[in-house]
Amino acid sequence: MDELSRELDEYREQIDQLDTDLVACLFRRFQVANKIAEVKHKVDAPVNQPHRATVVERHYIELGEQFGISADFLQDLYRLIHAESCRVQERPTFQSHRER
Numbered sequence: 260m261d262e263l264s265r266e267l268d269e270y271r272e273q274i275d276q277l278d279t280d281l282v283a284c285l286f287r288r289f290q291v292a293n294k295i296a297e298v299k300h301k302v303d304a305p306v307n308q309p310h311r312a313t314v315v316e317r318h319y320i321e322l323g324e325q326f327g328i329s330a331d332f333l334q335d336l337y338r339l340i341h342a343e344s345c346r347v348q349e350r351p352t353f354q355s356h357r358e359r
């Protein structure tokens with residue numbers, strides 16, 4: 260294996276590890292969303308809270324400015340995460356594979 264393909268392999272290992280971290284972070288976020296759902300259920304509050312979602316979306320955009328990541332990309336990303344967070348919260352007994 261030449262030097263360049265060794266370098267490429269190393270970077271790809273880093274990408275794979277970072278993707279694992281990303282998914283693990285998402286997993287933790289959905290666990291917290293599930294806890295939020297329990298509280299909302301107790302006080303009969305709606306899962307989807309557009310004002311709060313706008314605040315969170317702004318936070319993503321601010322982070323994007325700090326890190327130099329495109330606002331459009333982060334908006335799209337948060338919209339996907341938010342949709343999944345709402346879906347998770349609508350499921351009363353959300354459990355991940357790890358908890359089973």
Ligand SMILES: O=C(O)C(=O)C[C@]1(C(=O)O)C=C[C@@H](O)C=C1
Binds near residue numbers: 309312340
């Ligand atoms: O802050 C909340 O109330 C949440 O449930 C979290 C969250 C999110 O995942 O970002 C999900 C649903 C709401 O519409 C707003 C934000």
